[in-house]
Amino acid sequence: MASDLVCPRCREPLLPGQPDCPYCAGRKKIPLLHREGVIIAAVVMVAVALWVATTFVTKAYAARQQQLARQWFERGDGDLRAQHLDAAIRELQTALAYSHDNFQYRLRLGEALAAEGHTRQAQAHLQALWDEEPGNGTVNLELAQLAVRNHDVAGALRFYHGAVYGIWQDNPAQRRREARLDLIEFLLAQRAHQQAQSELIALAADLPRDPALMLRVAGLMTKAGDHRRALQEYREVLGLDPNNAEALADAGEAAFSLQMYPEARDYLRRAITEHTQDAQAEAHLRIAELVLQMDPYQRRLPASERERRIMNAFEQAGSRLQQCASARVITPDRPLGNNPLATDYANWTARKPRVNPRALRRNPEQGDAAMDLAFRIERDTTQVCGPGSAADLALLLIAQRREGTTP
Amino acid sequence: MSAPDNPVPVVAAKPEVAGPVGGSNVRVLRRAFAEDRLFLLLAVVIGVLSGLSVVCFRIAIDWSRLYLLGSEVPPTGWRLLLAPALVGLLVAAIVMLAFPRVRGSGVNQTKAALYIYNGYIPFRTVIGKFICSALAIGAGHSLGPEDPALQIGAGIASALGRRLHLSREKVRLIAPVGAAAGLAAAFNAPISAVLFVIEEVIGRWSAGVLGAVVLSAVASAVVERWFLGFAPLFRIPAFQMFRPGELLAYAMLGVAGGFASVVFSKAIAFLRPRLKAMPHWTQFIQPGVAGLLIGFIGFIGFPQVMGAGYEYVDQAMHDQFTWQFLGILAGLKILSTTISFVSGTPGGMFAPTLFIGAMLGAAVGGAEHVIFPQLNGSSAAYALVGIGVLFAGFLRAPMTSVFMVLEVSGNYSIIVPVIIANTIAYLISRALQPAPIFDLLSRQDGIDLPSMEEQRELSVLRIEDAMRPPPTVVLSDDLTVGEAVKRAEHAGDELLLVRRSPAGWSLVRKDELAKMARLGKHELSLLTVLPPARAPVLHPDHPLDTALHYIYDFPLLPVAHRADLQRLEGLLTMADILHAYRGADDEPAPAPQMP
Incomplete structure (x- = not known):
């Protein structure tokens, strides 16, 4: 391809099809540029001019990019709030195309993707943000929620703790509390009651005096099986708002669960007064009252009352046994193998003559034996025939309290 | 690609470089050094100018995309169909009527400048490439800005080199220097740009070129980062070590x-x-x-x-x-x-x-x-x-x-x-x-x-591919002329090798020995009668090309062991070299003859 012709002036080869030498062309037009110093000076001047021009262009372009990014972000943010998720994702992606590293844009896009159900994409975005700011509370909370969605227990715990102890830009105490509440609900869903109780203790330690929030925490404590702390929390709520029907009912339930029946009765009565349509409260109130009426082991009970309660309990158990046995076609004449009801019936029949005021007064141990039999009958009949009447349930609760077992 | 190490300079094989340095040579050397320094300085200037141009080029692409396809990413609507088609027609007209050299690969045009056109890339091509590529890529044609950036850099470098009247060798090399600058700014990756230009355009590593290429690429990347920030091409998420x-x-x-x-x-x-x-x-x-x-x-x-x-x-x-x-x-x-x-x-x-x-x-x-x-x-x-x-x-x-x-x-x-x-x-x-x-x-x-x-991939012929086995008769310089004559009688070749002490080899002809004997120098040792000039010593792993530099002055070249220069591994003659290049290994090369 190289030409054989050479420039007569500079002896450089001429390019094919070009009669003028490219090296000499410049010389002819601008003789001054022969001098290398002048050329270098000119080059430097051109470079400076180009630098200034490039500065101007890049600044103008950067401003335009920022403007576009802001516009698209505002649109995307609006659509995200309006739950127009598809549009929000597109707009936030566009905003990011103009402002790659904007943390807020990326976070909102991650949230939009998560809300739309694009879990993998959301996770990738949020994980990248987490890599940059592992202590960011919002990112940790979003990642925790995605981990919950993915049934990733370990990941969820890690990110929830990251959120609880992370950095929050606005209202950090409230955001941390909400993150911890989310974590507790996740733990309860996982049946990790012990861990949930620990978190609840930490949460309750610096809980603001807000009845609604305290009620929520107390409810979670109840779910976690920590009735004692729950009752304490309800008491505090009632200290702030004595007529809070929800607190009264829940406090009654907590007291009921703790076998604190007098307290349960009082709370439940007040709850029903405040909010009469609470069926569960009414039922528990009825049972609590029965327990208090039927329990022969209450302190400072006169002997005659105690004997009466024993005899009532014994009769109640016998009647329950007969009902259950007749439903299952079991009589003393037709015992059904080694069915416990048959044994119970035999025992009850044998003991019945000894359960009278005189015998009980003469030998108090007869009372205990009668009550033990009554408790056993209630348990067996519940097992065979299902739950009985409120009185039967009350007897079972008395048995549990007597034997120290939890309900 | 590494250059072979030089043969042991036992003899100054090229008298022209061994002579005294005269006044004109000083000027030549000074000029050469001055040009080398200027070349390096120029590399930096080229890097700066290329960086600035590429920054403007990238912004031009983005502006044209904004205007032609809209600001949404990815673009939507009828613009998708219309913009690339209409801009394609416009660009074709511009290219065909105003900038015909803009078509094609910038890499190849830079290579053509290096190997064919003495470093010449018309500045017009730079302008055409800038405008047409910015329009086409901005309109959605599935092409990238790096190749045009490479050519823009090369074109700027070529224009500067020509204006400064650098030597032909430097003007040839200056286009790749600019190409590296353009590519470094486009990729924001100076090391890759340097490697690519060395690997694909220049094809060889040499300190002079490498220095200039590196300087221009770094200068260009610095300028690019100055204006567009340090963000890499992509945000790379952290990833775990693979198993x-x-x-x-x-x-x-x-x-x-x-x-x-x-x-x-x-x-x-x-x-x-x-x-x-x-x-x-x-x-x-x-x-x-x-x-x-x-x-x-x-x-x-x-x-x-x-x-x-x-x-x-x-x-x-x-x-x-x-x-x-x-x-x-x-x-x-x-x-x-x-x-x-x-x-x-x-x-x-x-x-x-x-x-x-x-x-x-x-x-x-x-x-x-x-x-x-x-x-x-x-x-x-x-x-x-x-x-x-x-x-x-x-x-x-x-x-x-x-x-x-x-x-x-x-x-x-x-x-x-x-x-x-x-x-x-x-x-x-x-x-x-x-x-x-x-x-x-x-x-x-x-x-x-x-x-x-x-x-x-080219296989390089080496001395060991061409050399013949060592001769049976080798003289040493402690022999007397009489003894040497006697030994030479048993040698088949006309030329004999003399092992010199403490190192090196000399050549002597049989008739020279006979003449010395006739002149009554029987008892004198070869050390005293032979001239001090020595033959260059080659090694078996030297490229065969190396032998061509010496074979005219020394028709028989000794091939010595690298660890023991007195140990002869073989001999090399012009016939052996030609024989090896022809690839004919079926018949032996003829014996060496005196020039």
């Missing part, structure tokens, strides 16, 4: 990338000459038709294939697409880039190569995750390796491909999968498509540029 078992998965990616590279190369090789052979007037509409087709691909739901597509590579690395969609994008990008490129639309293939590689890598990674859920490599890791794979397989720059991935990712832990996958892709591509894409393009254009890959 050794996962190397097999990356090897599979190498296989897929190798075949994809071959498909891409063959599609261009097949379509480009056919489109060029069409009537001349069709070249006015080919970019328009290409734009329409690409616009249609975008319009039916794949706008990601339009333009350079770096933002989508970024999204692929952040797991924003399913593996099936990634696979489709890789395939459609091959199609759209082929259409754009063969239509003669100005623009480069670097960005599409990265796009295809990233999409293919992430798709293969995603598919492997579905099949083997125990694999834990992230999409980003697969996409990065995919980029390297296509770079190695399609552009056939294996070294650059590895360093580019490292430079872009900033993560050294990925090097093993990159090397494995790249090597596999490179080998598959070489086996199925012998000519690399740049060589293919230059041959289609009727230019026979040196193929760097062929040069790398």
